[in-house]
Amino acid sequence: MSPQSAAVSVVAVADDALFLEHVAPPEHPERGERLVAVRAGLERAAVEAGLGGDSRAYERLSFGDASDEQLVRVHDPVYVESLGLLAGRSGYLDADTYLSVGSVAAARRAAGSAVSLVEALHGGVARTGFALPRPPGHHAMADRAMGFCVLNNIAVAAAHARALGRERVLVLDWDVHHGNGTEAMFYGDPRVLFVSLHQHPNYPGTGAASDLGQGDGRGHTVNLPLPRGATDAVYASAFERIVLPIVEQFAPDFALVSCGFDAHERDPLAEMALSADAYAAMTAGLLEQLPAGCPLGLVLEGGYDLQALSESSQAVASVLLGGGRARAVGGGPSQAAKPSPALPDAQAAALRRIQLEQSAFWRLG
Numbered sequence: 001m002s003p004q005s006a007a008v009s010v011v012a013v014a015d016d017a018l019f020l021e022h023v024a025p026p027e028h029p030e031r032g033e034r035l036v037a038v039r040a041g042l043e044r045a046a047v048e049a050g051l052g053g054d055s056r057a058y059e060r061l062s063f064g065d066a067s068d069e070q071l072v073r074v075h076d077p078v079y080v081e082s083l084g085l086l087a088g089r090s091g092y093l094d095a096d097t098y099l100s101v102g103s104v105a106a107a108r109r110a111a112g113s114a115v116s117l118v119e120a121l122h123g124g125v126a127r128t129g130f131a132l133p134r135p136p137g138h139h140a141m142a143d144r145a146m147g148f149c150v151l152n153n154i155a156v157a158a159a160h161a162r163a164l165g166r167e168r169v170l171v172l173d174w175d176v177h178h179g180n181g182t183e184a185m186f187y188g189d190p191r192v193l194f195v196s197l198h199q200h201p202n203y204p205g206t207g208a209a210s211d212l213g214q215g216d217g218r219g220h221t222v223n224l225p226l227p228r229g230a231t232d233a234v235y236a237s238a239f240e241r242i243v244l245p246i247v248e249q250f251a252p253d254f255a256l257v258s259c260g261f262d263a264h265e266r267d268p269l270a271e272m273a274l275s276a277d278a279y280a281a282m283t284a285g286l287l288e289q290l291p292a293g294c295p296l297g298l299v300l301e302g303g304y305d306l307q308a309l310s311e312s313s314q315a316v317a318s319v320l321l322g323g324g325r326a327r328a329v330g331g332g333p334s335q336a337a338k339p340s341p342a343l344p345d346a347q348a349a350a351l352r353r354i355q356l357e358q359s360a361f362w363r364l365g
Helices: 017-021 033-048 077-086 103-122 153-163 180-185 232-250 276-289 306-320 345-358
Strands: 011-014 058-060 128-131 169-173 192-199 221-226 254-259 296-300
Touching (some): 011 103, 017 103, 103 153, 103 254, 103 296, 128 306, 153 169, 153 180, 153 254, 153 296, 169 232, 180 192, 192 232, 221 232, 221 345, 232 276, 254 276, 276 306
Parallel strands (some): 011 058, 011 128, 128 296, 169 192, 169 254, 192 221, 254 296
């Protein structure tokens, strides 16, 4: 092994050719080119790490479809059955969520990619990994598709981690849209901590700071609705003041990220202002805060500008492979820097409101 690659970590990757069989109608933003852009970003990260290509950087996982048993842990059995009846057909499940001839098969395989990632990380194949499913998942509800999402991949993954014996599962969602489906599935479950940073107002209109969970799960839903225009500094402050302290206190033994890249400044479906470096900083900060040995699996969600997708996935993969990109990120969450005093008033006020809501459950400054 060369000195340049000596510090490189193995990263598990779950990807499948079937994901491109989910074929978008003309002009639909959730299109196959998104996945091609992410794959290119991972390839560049491998080259950047000194490995010359992804075959030496990534442990490519072999997997099949998610089973009915795995799906019905979070989905209504009637919904799962109804999807089977739609296999090979095309049309729309709601105003945003399409089916092509290959979509149901792709969705079952997409959920399977998340299951495979959990099994690989649980079994010690790698400490970190990245699943690249299409269609995405975090809006899918227990009983219906929603917001481009057919099956809730990350919820299936979190439930599978629990089934494997993991006691405290973190689901961190930094997609720009609130992960309403995931939240609903674990809203009363104290064993799953759901944390979402999202633009508010924006689709789907959920994720208020006052939505905290219910019953035994109260306090285990952490919503960070942020006004439009949030920058790297705002997300860094949110991590420093709220996200990372809560993660530390929850002490997960398995961590998952709903990894959408649509808070990037180039994204056409949102109004946030993140750079690719912000995703590297969030990844690095989370890795530093997780308990020793806690696996981290990222599951692809949204992001609709191809350049932003490629650059952001490269930035994240660079951190997973050994931190090369993270060293170039100044003032991000991984640096444990003091929150900037220059945050816009609306953003600073939003963070204060979130801290106030969560202070009944967590120690926050």
